Amino acid sequence: MLNPVFPHRHLLGIEGLTPAEINHLLDRSDYYVALNRAPEKMSDALRGRTIVNLFFENSTRTRTSFELAAKRLGANVINMQVESSSVAKGETLIDTAVTLNAMHPDVLVVRHPDSGAVKLLADKVNCGVVNGGDGSHEHPTQALLDALTIRRRKGKLNGLLVAICGDVLHSRVARSNFLLLLTMGARVRIIAPRTLIPSQVDRMGVEVFTDMHAGLKDVDIVMMLRVQNERMRGSFIPSVREYFHFFGLDRAKLAQAKPDALIMHPGPMNRGTEIDSDVADDFERSVIREQVELGVAVRMAVLEILALNNRDIQARKAAS
Amino acid sequence: MSVAKPGRIAYINARVVDPASGFDGKGEVLTSGQEILDVGPKLFDGKAPADTQIVDCEGMCLAPGLVDMRVQLREPGEEHKESLKSAGEAAVAGGVTTMVCLPNTNPVVDDEPTLEFVARRARQLALTKVYCYGAVTKGLQGKELAEMGLLSKAGALAFTDATRAVADAQVMRRALQYAATFGLMIVQHPEEPTLAGGVMNAGEIATRMGLSGIPREAEIIMLERDIRLTAMTGGRYHAAHISTADSVEIIARAKKQGLNVTCDTAPFYFSLNELAVGDYRTFAKLSPPLRNEQDRQAIVAGLKSGVIDAIASDHAPHDQDSKRLPFPQAAFGGSGLETLLAVSLDLFHNGDMPLIEVMRRLTSAPAKLLGLEAGRLARGQKADLVIFNPDEGWKVIADAFKSKSKNSPFDGRPVQGRVLRTVVDGRVVYDVLGAAQAPARRAAKA
Numbered sequence: 001m002l003n004p005v006f007p008h009r010h011l012l013g014i015e016g017l018t019p020a021e022i023n024h025l026l027d028r029s030d031y032y033v034a035l036n037r038a039p040e041k042m043s044d045a046l047r048g049r050t051i052v053n054l055f056f057e058n059s060t061r062t063r064t065s066f067e068l069a070a071k072r073l074g075a076n077v078i079n080m081q082v083e084s085s086s087v088a089k090g091e092t093l094i095d096t097a098v099t100l101n102a103m104h105p106d107v108l109v110v111r112h113p114d115s116g117a118v119k120l121l122a123d124k125v126n127c128g129v130v131n132g133g134d135g136s137h138e139h140p141t142q143a144l145l146d147a148l149t150i151r152r153r154k155g156k157l158n159g160l161l162v163a164i165c166g167d168v169l170h171s172r173v174a175r176s177n178f179l180l181l182l183t184m185g186a187r188v189r190i191i192a193p194r195t196l197i198p199s200q201v202d203r204m205g206v207e208v209f210t211d212m213h214a215g216l217k218d219v220d221i222v223m224m225l226r227v228q229n230e231r232m233r234g235s236f237i238p239s240v241r242e243y244f245h246f247f248g249l250d251r252a253k254l255a256q257a258k259p260d261a262l263i264m265h266p267g268p269m270n271r272g273t274e275i276d277s278d279v280a281d282d283f284e285r286s287v288i289r290e291q292v293e294l295g296v297a298v299r300m301a302v303l304e305i306l307a308l309n310n311r312d313i314q315a316r317k318a319a320s
Numbered sequence: 321m322s323v324a325k326p327g328r329i330a331y332i333n334a335r336v337v338d339p340a341s342g343f344d345g346k347g348e349v350l351t352s353g354q355e356i357l358d359v360g361p362k363l364f365d366g367k368a369p370a371d372t373q374i375v376d377c378e379g380m381c382l383a384p385g386l387v388d389m390r391v392q393l394r395e396p397g398e399e400h401k402e403s404l405k406s407a408g409e410a411a412v413a414g415g416v417t418t419m420v421c422l423p424n425t426n427p428v429v430d431d432e433p434t435l436e437f438v439a440r441r442a443r444q445l446a447l448t449k450v451y452c453y454g455a456v457t458k459g460l461q462g463k464e465l466a467e468m469g470l471l472s473k474a475g476a477l478a479f480t481d482a483t484r485a486v487a488d489a490q491v492m493r494r495a496l497q498y499a500a501t502f503g504l505m506i507v508q509h510p511e512e513p514t515l516a517g518g519v520m521n522a523g524e525i526a527t528r529m530g531l532s533g534i535p536r537e538a539e540i541i542m543l544e545r546d547i548r549l550t551a552m553t554g555g556r557y558h559a560a561h562i563s564t565a566d567s568v569e570i571i572a573r574a575k576k577q578g579l580n581v582t583c584d585t586a587p588f589y590f591s592l593n594e595l596a597v598g599d600y601r602t603f604a605k606l607s608p609p610l611r612n613e614q615d616r617q618a619i620v621a622g623l624k625s626g627v628i629d630a631i632a633s634d635h636a637p638h639d640q641d642s643k644r645l646p647f648p649q650a651a652f653g654g655s656g657l658e659t660l661l662a663v664s665l666d667l668f669h670n671g672d673m674p675l676i677e678v679m680r681r682l683t684s685a686p687a688k689l690l691g692l693e694a695g696r697l698a699r700g701q702k703a704d705l706v707i708f709n710p711d712e713g714w715k716v717i718a719d720a721f722k723s724k725s726k727n728s729p730f731d732g733r734p735v736q737g738r739v740l741r742t743v744v745d746g747r748v749v750y751d752v753l754g755a756a757q758a759p760a761r762r763a764a765k766a
Contacts, residue, residue: 137530
């Protein structure tokens with residue numbers, strides 16, 4: 001039988017999820033946090049299942065996190081790093097999907113540089129698909145692990161004031177995060193120079209700030225985003241120096257936030273570009289390492305629920 | 321398809337719609353060989369001469385064949401996407417008897433031999449009449465002017481760099497000036513390329529989908545610039561496929577100023593908005609991109625008021641490999657020939673425009689813009705006709721297209737208006753008016 005609270009085949013994005021579904025994923029993640037902190041970290045929930053990590057974009061952290069999650073659940077894991085160059089040589093995304101599908105995986109974890117590519121692939125396969133990040137669209141497991149981190153520290157999401165700062169325009173992390181936080185009843189501000197704010201993003205329910213001091217005023221959570229170096233050379237931002245001056249998180253700007261505000265970053269950090277080392281390493285306020293830890297638990301919960309849903313879908317198909 | 325030697329044919333019992341003369345009513349048309357001999361409410365007193373073949377139109381509409389002023393051919397160069405033959409078959413199935421093709425083939429139509437190749441191939445196929453635009457600049461590179469004078473003598477109707485804007489202001493200025501020397505029209509893809517790096521309309525939907533946006537201003541800025549250049553040079557300017565509310569305003573203002581400016585739009589832009597892209601549907605990835613609902617409504621209003629002179633299909637065939645890709649990688653453009661009439665008739669069925677006005681923008685108006693002797697029913701004109709049932713409902717099924725490419729953003733859409741017969745130079749080139757189809761049609765009507 002399908003998971004009664006989360007009866008989906010795929011996790012392609014946060015958009016469309018209900019608060020109950022999000023809470024269910026977070027509750028299950030909490031369970032795995034406890035397991036991951038125990039000396040014996042193994043579960044056999046997915047014994048005999050096959051998880052494929054299909055990454056069309058370089059990634060160490062996310063892929064490792066998914067790999068560890070799958071292994072702790074007792075599943076077999078295959079990592080496929082598909083260079084975009086070999087795709088350019090001929091094999092299309094759909095060819096790749098059909099090829100992998102023939103190997104009967106239970107869940108595919110897919111990262112791709114193009115928005116919408118993971119959905120395109122999900123439409124062509126029989127197994128469950130987790131979006132491990134598609135273009136500038138969504139990165140749902142990152143948003144879930146961020147939400148879990150906040151919920152465990154603050155006891156709730158509803159009613160919190162969260163600031164998301166940096167390259168919102170190109171960030172799938174930002175999209176998934178504010179979709180999730182708004183769904184759960186938090187207030188979200190985004191803070192960035194105008195060149196990095198997506199068109200009409202205010203219509204999605206966030207408040208837009210271009211002044212870091214004003215935007216950080218009284219917030220409970222400060223979420224920093226990574227700014228890619230290639231966007232720093234005059235196209236979107238004049239220089240690293242100027243960016244850090246106005247939008248880098250340092251003590252002075254952080255003083256605007258609530259005294260117990262948490263500092264978050266999806267990694268990898270550019271120290272001295274978007275965040276001052278002094279702030280990033282503040283072990284009382286910065287929960288950046290905790291995010292990494294909880295990421296494994298969240299991915300365990302997601303893989304478990306989707307793999308089991310997929311087993312039931314296949315069983316139902318076989319029966320009919 | 322019967323290709324009988326055309327003698328005298330009387331089309332009786334028709335609703336004759338001829339925008340050029342303003343006639344819309346019960347009538348008859350008599351053709352002889354390639355030409356129209358007579359048009360009128362009642363040509364024969366119940367009895368046609370014995371040597372005349374009678375075609376009973378059963379009350380259906382008879383109009384001049386459609387003149388599609390913006391079609392992309394893929395021959396020469398990309399025949400796997402569309403050949404002159406498949407495009408011709410698609411055109412006649414869509415009631416199009418004249419199509420004007422963009423020069424963005426491979427090689428580019430920027431010299432006389434290529435132009436003559438297309439004309440010769442089209443003549444051999446004897447389907448829809450095919451005319452060409454010439455390139456404004458050599459190789460569509462936007463730098464050096466192509467031989468517009470000679471190309472015009474060889475048959476090019478007007479000049480355009482196809483799906484690329486003539487972006488350099490100095491080049492555009494000179495193109496307008498030089499073309500004006502010979503009284504030629506420049507057709508612009510109005511889009512500032514430095515603002516058009518995205519893949520769909522900029523705005524909330526693009527932001528939600530994480531897709532890079534093309535702001536409406538890309539079109540608006542280019543149009544405003546071009547209008548200034550037209551005023552400065554006294555040139556003849558036509559803006560292709562306008563898509564925003566501001567564009568309609570800009571063209572209206574230019575016309576009021578007395579400038580020699582006209583424009584067209586494509587069915588995509590008055591029947592769809594950016595929501596069609598939802599779920600990353602690459603068939604709805606078009607250039608210019610589908611805009612918001614206010615823009616769509618403004619395009620309808622622009623057609624209604626006459627600011628928008630013509631409707632063109634903007635047919636852009638692409639094979640599966642160009643469209644079954646992640647959205648950012650997919651090609652721009654949609655197939656349009658076979659849905660041109662039916663989707664345009666939405667304007668009539670929705671009560672926005674009378675039938676004759678919709679037909680004007682598909683026939684006599686584009687013919688007039690391009691100086692073509694086509695698009696009207698009159699004595700001595702070529703017998704290029706379409707017979708259609710404006711009310712018959714059907715569902716667009718792209719897989720059933722005659723075109724080699726199935727990339728229609730209208731796939732699956734219920735439409736109203738079916739082409740029953742297409743006649744080019746008196747010859748029947750497409751025909752489902754025959755008896756075999758009639759019961760199904762009647763069943764569909766019931």
